[in-house]
Amino acid sequence: MTEIAVTGAAGRMGREVLAAAADREAIEVAFAVNRSPVDELISGVVIESSDNFAELLAEYEPDVVVDFTGPESALAYADACVEHGVALVTGTTGFDDDGLDALRAAAESTAVLKASNFSRGVAALRLAVQEATAALPDADIELTETHHNAKRDAPSGTAKTLLDDIEGVRDDLSERVHGREGEAPRSADEIGVHARRAGDIAGEHEVLLGGSNETLSLTHRAGDRSIFADGALDAAEWLAGREPGWYDFFEVIDDA
Numbered sequence: 001m002t003e004i005a006v007t008g009a010a011g012r013m014g015r016e017v018l019a020a021a022a023d024r025e026a027i028e029v030a031f032a033v034n035r036s037p038v039d040e041l042i043s044g045v046v047i048e049s050s051d052n053f054a055e056l057l058a059e060y061e062p063d064v065v066v067d068f069t070g071p072e073s074a075l076a077y078a079d080a081c082v083e084h085g086v087a088l089v090t091g092t093t094g095f096d097d098d099g100l101d102a103l104r105a106a107a108e109s110t111a112v113l114k115a116s117n118f119s120r121g122v123a124a125l126r127l128a129v130q131e132a133t134a135a136l137p138d139a140d141i142e143l144t145e146t147h148h149n150a151k152r153d154a155p156s157g158t159a160k161t162l163l164d165d166i167e168g169v170r171d172d173l174s175e176r177v178h179g180r181e182g183e184a185p186r187s188a189d190e191i192g193v194h195a196r197r198a199g200d201i202a203g204e205h206e207v208l209l210g211g212s213n214e215t216l217s218l219t220h221r222a223g224d225r226s227i228f229a230d231g232a233l234d235a236a237e238w239l240a241g242r243e244p245g246w247y248d249f250f251e252v253i254d255d256a
């Protein structure tokens with residue numbers, strides 16, 4: 001049995017994580033917190049104030065904290081995890097370089113698994129994009145991500161991960177061009193990046209590789225957020241009891 005604590009419990013993802021946890025025999029929710037007060041039970045769980053997070057960690061000693069919040073709060077939760085020796089699974093996106101460094105520093109003292117996307121389909125997309133990028137070394141590459149109208153960070157964390165993957169294969173691509181307007185044609189060393197926000201779209205990512213007389217388009221569409229919650233809980237079960245370190249969602253998938 002893996003005992004988890006859930007942060008951001010009343011958020012879109014927090015609710016999904018609690019719903020998914022209620023369906024899993026191997027997972028027990030030790031406690032859940034939210035910044036704003038919540039009067040209702042969510043999936044049968046009482047929601048505590050995030051102001052009491054450190055005290056709750058000390059009292060319940062869960063195996064893993066599952067976090068989908070914002071970069072600032074995720075780093076505060078990571079500090080508390082380090083202090084109490086609790087592992088952290090975070091799907092939070094939007095970290096700047098200092099934030100990522102701080103998270104990596106936390107991983108020196110406790111087990112941290114961060115993924116910008118906990119869907120297995122996106123994991124497969126990443127591998128396909130790396131292969132296609134290598135196979136079409138002269139292609140122009142444009143990345144488009146589409147999300148619901150309440151998403152804060154742009155481009156998405158997944159888009160940034162895909163860009164890192166592409167640049168890992170193509171070292172001639174040195175410029176990320178966000179949106180495009182004006183008169184100049186695109187140059188060969190750029191990757192176009194486009195972020196769209198509309199309605200309640202759970203998350204779409206398309207990588208377009210354009211060559212002479214042919215294009216290849218690789219697209220992932222999330223049907224709903226349960227895929228992210230399921231992946232995060234798989235990660236929590238896998239991470240429980242691991243040594244301090246920085247872990248990757250591919251390690252979870254490879255062990256499944």
Ligand SMILES: NC(=O)C1=CN([C@@H]2O[C@H](COP(=O)(O)OP(=O)(O)OC[C@H]3O[C@@H](n4cnc5c(N)ncnc54)[C@H](OP(=O)(O)O)[C@@H]3O)[C@@H](O)[C@H]2O)C=CC1
Nearest residue numbers: 008011012013035036068069070073091093116117118228
């Ligand atoms: N890795 C993945 O697979 C996925 C990652 N995400 C990422 O997860 C994160 C959350 O997404 P989503 O659930 O849609 O967002 P929501 O806005 O719906 O929920 C955010 C939650 O975080 C809490 N929160 C925000 N800021 C703070 C803070 N400073 N201190 C404490 N709590 C805070 C909010 O509390 P309050 O209710 O008080 O505002 C809320 O409970 C985003 O970064 C998103 O990109 C999303 C989906 C999948």
Ligand SMILES: O=C(O)C1=N[C@H](C(=O)O)C[C@H](O)C1
Nearest residue numbers: 093116117151156157158203
């Ligand atoms: O905020 C979201 O909704 C999502 N965020 C993640 C991201 O930024 O990539 C993952 C998913 O696309 C949904």
